[in-house]
Amino acid sequence: MSDVELQAQRIEWPKEGVSRVPFEIYTNDALYxxxxxxxxxxxxxxxxxxxxxxxxxxxxxTNFVGDTPVVVVKxxxxxxxxxxxxxxxxxxxxxxxxxxxxxxxxxxYHNWSYDLEGNLKTVAFHKxxxxxxxxxxxxxxxxxNLQKLRVQSLCGLLFVSFxxxxxxxxxxxxxxxxxxxxxxxxxxxxxxxxxxxHMHNNWKLYMENVKDSYHASLLHLFxxxxxxxxxxxxxxxxxxxxGGHHISYSKMATDAGGGxxxxxxxxxxxxxxxxxxxNRILKSWPEFDDGVTHAIQGIFPNLIVQQIQNSLALRLxxxxxxxxxxxVWIMFGYESDTQEETDIRVALSNLVGPAGLVxxxxxxxxxxxxxxxxxxxxxxxxxEMGGRTVESQESRVSEASVRGFWQAYxxxxxx
Amino acid sequence: xxxxxxxxxxxxxxxxxxxxSVEGHRIxxxxxxxxxxxxxxxxxxxxxxxxxxxxxxxxVECPLHQGRFDVRTGKALxxxxxxxxxxxxxxxxxxxxxxxxxxxxx
Numbered sequence: 079m080s081d082v083e084l085q086a087q088r089i090e091w092p093k094e095g096v097s098r099v100p101f102e103i104y105t106n107d108a109l110y111x112x113x114x115x116x117x118x119x120x121x122x123x124x125x126x127x128x129x130x131x132x133x134x135x136x137x138x139x140t141n142f143v144g145d146t147p148v149v150v151v152k153x154x155x156x157x158x159x160x161x162x163x164x165x166x167x168x169x170x171x172x173x174x175x176x177x178x179x180x181x182x183x184x185x186x187y188h189n190w191s192y193d194l195e196g197n198l199k200t201v202a203f204h205k206x207x208x209x210x211x212x213x214x215x216x217x218x219x220x221x222x223n224l225q226k227l228r229v230q231s232l233c234g235l236l237f238v239s240f241x242x243x244x245x246x247x248x249x250x251x252x253x254x255x256x257x258x259x260x261x262x263x264x265x266x267x268x269x270x271x272x273x274x275x276h277m278h279n280n281w282k283l284y285m286e287n288v289k290d291s292y293h294a295s296l297l298h299l300f301x302x303x304x305x306x307x308x309x310x311x312x313x314x315x316x317x318x319x320x321g322g323h324h325i326s327y328s329k330m331a332t333d334a335g336g337g338x339x340x341x342x343x344x345x346x347x348x349x350x351x352x353x354x355x356x357n358r359i360l361k362s363w364p365e366f367d368d369g370v371t372h373a374i375q376g377i378f379p380n381l382i383v384q385q386i387q388n389s390l391a392l393r394l395x396x397x398x399x400x401x402x403x404x405x406v407w408i409m410f411g412y413e414s415d416t417q418e419e420t421d422i423r424v425a426l427s428n429l430v431g432p433a434g435l436v437x438x439x440x441x442x443x444x445x446x447x448x449x450x451x452x453x454x455x456x457x458x459x460x461x462e463m464g465g466r467t468v469e470s471q472e473s474r475v476s477e478a479s480v481r482g483f484w485q486a487y488x489x490x491x492x493x
Numbered sequence: 494x495x496x497x498x499x500x501x502x503x504x505x506x507x508x509x510x511x512x513x514s515v516e517g518h519r520i521x522x523x524x525x526x527x528x529x530x531x532x533x534x535x536x537x538x539x540x541x542x543x544x545x546x547x548x549x550x551x552x553v554e555c556p557l558h559q560g561r562f563d564v565r566t567g568k569a570l571x572x573x574x575x576x577x578x579x580x581x582x583x584x585x586x587x588x589x590x591x592x593x594x595x596x597x598x599x
Binding site (some may be wrong): 181182184189191199200201202203204205207208209 | 546547554556572
């Protein structure tokens with residue numbers, strides 16, 4: 079058994095199973111290191127970007143798998159490559175830009191140069207100078223390629239895996255999750271903007287928050303004040319992938335002609351003090367035939383696909399040490415959108431992000447937990463809303479998908 | 494245009510280019526089957542001296558990224574090169590190597 083596994087196994091899971099989570103899970107440094115190996119580099123698929131971000135051969139994007147820096151590049155007309163963003167020579171960062179176009183990747187340190195697939199092509203002064211110095215005659219460049227990752231895609235979403243034994247991407251996602259991705263990404267998307275926020279909490283607290291449909295109408299007063307999302311609305315939870323993936327969805331009564339009851343004056347907050355002077359921010363139109371107006375999909379371990387009315391986004395959560403994480407947002411619409419539709423999406427994006435009228439609380443609630451669980455003396459969190467098991471539910475007054483996250487987490491972490 | 498005596502033939506070696514610097518021109522000289530050829534000493538890809546590179550059978554390999562030029566024509570032979578190398582007319586007079594310089598340093 080490796081040291082990493084031994085360290086992870088020092089945490090003893092409560093006998094109640096996934097209805098309890100030891101607080102140490104968010105604070106243990108050794109566990110954080112184990113997560114990098116067993117989870118993020120384990121037999122899973124990690125989202126890294128969208129095909130429209132790197133449309134031309136040589137276009138690349140840098141990102142992270144767990145906290146390991148990676149590069150994903152369009153390496154030919156019909157293929158993508160990915161590798162660790164680290165020169166095979168001395169381990170220097172190879173690629174500093176977030177995006178760009180290259181015909182080769184050359185390290186600034188000693189000018190070792192790699193092709194778009196990560197193969198070492200040239201070594202500066204490999205023959206030395208005037209016959210002195212240089213590499214030994216038996217040095218083979220093919221033994222010193224970049225550390226390569228597998229790349230697979232679904233509807234333009236690019237995923238990578240460190241593990242040769244990871245199942246095919248669509249098997250990892252499962253049919254329910256694939257169907258939901260196909261629902262959102264059936265048309266070519268257009269990225270409206272990206273941004274990221276740092277949060278002062280362990281990454282898992284944010285993923286739990288995403289999967290916790292119970293808190294939405296309690297923590298997010300904007301929703302209830304303006305009657306946008308109540309737990310009494312029709313909706314439910316769909317779980318898959320050992321419980322690690324989920325979709326939380328709901329249907330808001332929406333006039334087919336456009337505009338909400340709120341806008342027409344039919345729905346008003348009980349306290350007249352709480353009214354928006356300019357309600358264009360809430361304008362939306364029914365986008366999908368299934369009537370679902372809100373759908374949050376969590377792909378294990380750290381991707382979120384967001385549909386909040388017409389606000390569409392991908393969110394990737396990057397762990398930044400045991401006490402921090404960075405949430406990267408990709409806001410998008412479709413190439414076929416009219417200007418009016420684009421304007422509505424941009425206006426609705428006020429709901430999300432670090433200062434979003436709704437997401438603002440999600441960005442800080444994890445740190446409220448993180449600072450309170452210091453010195454927790456082996457205590458644990460309680461997850462019993464909607465029972466103690468992991469299954470799809472008709473009600474969103476449930477923590478089933480949070481329990482599902484822990485079920486999958488325990489499997490990969492061998493806890 | 495002027496002809497300048499820049500090197501001794503007996504100092505040239507077949508495996509490695511010889512660097513010389515005259516009137517702002519940085520020149521690399523090559524010995525190929527007894528004949529002498531001259532090119533710019535600076536790679537067209539990124540700044541590197543070809544005289545630090547390796548020469549074999551009329552082809553010089555840049556030390557930095559292993560771009561190769563034909564020293565007789567200056568032609569770029571492979572990636573990452575996209576621009577040919579400037580060449581100089583060379584005349585060997587006994588042991589003296591003369592190079593034809595045109596205009597200012599390039």
